[in-house]
Amino acid sequence: MNTASNAAAAHATAATNKTFFGKLRALALHALNLHLQNCAVIAEAYRRPQ
Structure with missing residues (x-):
C-alpha cells in the first residue's frame, strides 16, 4: 500500500479532528x-x- 499518502492524510486530519x-x-x-x-x-x- 502507499503508506506515504496514508501518513499525509493522517497528518492532514490531525488539525481538523476537533469538529x-x-x-x-x-x-x-x-x-x-x-x-x-x-x-x-x-x-x-x-x-x-492454487
Missing part, C-alpha cells in the same frame, strides 16, 4: 484504508496459484 465532521472524515479515511488493505490481501490471494 464532528473532522472526526467523521478521519473515520472515513481509516475505513477506506482498511478496505483497500483488505482488497490487496484478496487480490494477492487470488493472484497466487
Whole structure:
C-alpha cells in the first residue's frame, strides 16, 4: 500500500479532528484504508496459484 499518502492524510486530519465532521472524515479515511488493505490481501490471494 502507499503508506506515504496514508501518513499525509493522517497528518492532514490531525488539525481538523476537533469538529464532528473532522472526526467523521478521519473515520472515513481509516475505513477506506482498511478496505483497500483488505482488497490487496484478496487480490494477492487470488493472484497466487492454487
